[in-house]
Amino acid sequence: MIKNQKILKEMAQERISRLLGMAKARTLDKRGSDALSKRYVGIAKKIVSHYKMPKGRQMKAEVCGSCDSVLVPGINCSVRLASSYGYIVYRCRCGAEKHVMYREAASKGFGSATAFDRASKSHRD
Ligand SMILES: [Zn+2]
Known part of the structure; x- marks a missing residue:
């Protein structure tokens, strides 16, 4: 039974990261609407609350607490x-x-995929 719960939580974590990735892709695609991105984040939040999991680093860093949009x-x-x-x-x-x-920002990966990467690339060039 305990082994099953562990597998379920791993699957849930995988689904959450996949949903957040899709939400981020939707936000980066300027033609896409915000509603779908927020829907993905909402589903990820529901999964977190259903399995009573911690929010996780990615969700804490990239999601707005009040409107469920992925911060880019x-x-x-x-x-x-x-x-x-x-x-x-x-x-x-x-x-x-x-x-x-x-x-905390340096260790927890806040804004890691966008602004900091661009800044570090421009310093190298
Ligand atoms: Zn917001």
């Missing part, structure tokens, strides 16, 4: 550095803000 810097969220406080402010289109300390 430059498309639906802005990134600002509050240097006097030592944290990064991710502001969603809906107005909600996510504050992440500099050190």
